[in-house]
Amino acid sequence: MSSLPKSLKNVSLFLERLPGIGERSANRMAFYLLRLPDADLKAFSEQLAHLKERTKRCKICMNLAESDICSICSDATRDKKRITVVEDVLDLLSMETGNIYNGVYHVLHGRIDPLNHIGPDDIFLSQLFDRLKEVEEVILATNPDMEGEATAMYIRNKLSEVKEATSLTFTVTRLGYGMPMGGNLEYADYMTLRKALENRRDFK
C-alpha cells in the first residue's frame, strides 16, 4: 500500500498507532474517512483538535470531565460515603454499566508497577487520602493481577496508617470473587462485576 497518496498514508499511519489496529484496518479506516461528507469530517477533526484542551481531570475524583467537577461527583443522588478506587477511567465506565453501584470513585490513572518504574507518587494517591473525612467505606477495585494486587495492598497499608493516626473509622474492602484472576475490569460484563461488588470483603 506504499502507493497510497501521502496525506492518506499519513492518516493511516496515525490510525495504526491506535490499540489493536493493524495496517490493513488503518488503511480501511483512512478510506472511510476520505469518503465521509465534508461536514462530518470537519466536525470530527474539530473534536480531535480540541480533545485535549476540553478534557480535564475532576478536582475531586480525577475522573475525566469537561468541567472542574465530574458528573458523578456533582450528582446529589450518589452516595459520597463510599469511594471505589479504580486504576483508570475505562474501569469506572465498566462499573457504571448496569446501575450496580451508587457510590463515587477515585481514579488512580495507573497502578504501582516497579518494573516499569511507576511508584506510589506517580499515580493519584495523595488526592485519595485527602478525601477520607466523611467516608464510611473505601472499596479497592484495582485489577486482580500482580500490579493491581500490589497497588491494593499498598493503599490498604497506607489507609491503616491514616486510621491509626486519626479518629476516622472507614472500612477498607476489596472486590470479591467473580472477577477472574488476571482479568481486567475493563472487559468484565456487568453481571460479573455485580457479583464481585456484592462479594467484596474486608481487606486485611
Ligand SMILES: [Zn+2]
Ligand atoms: Zn469526580
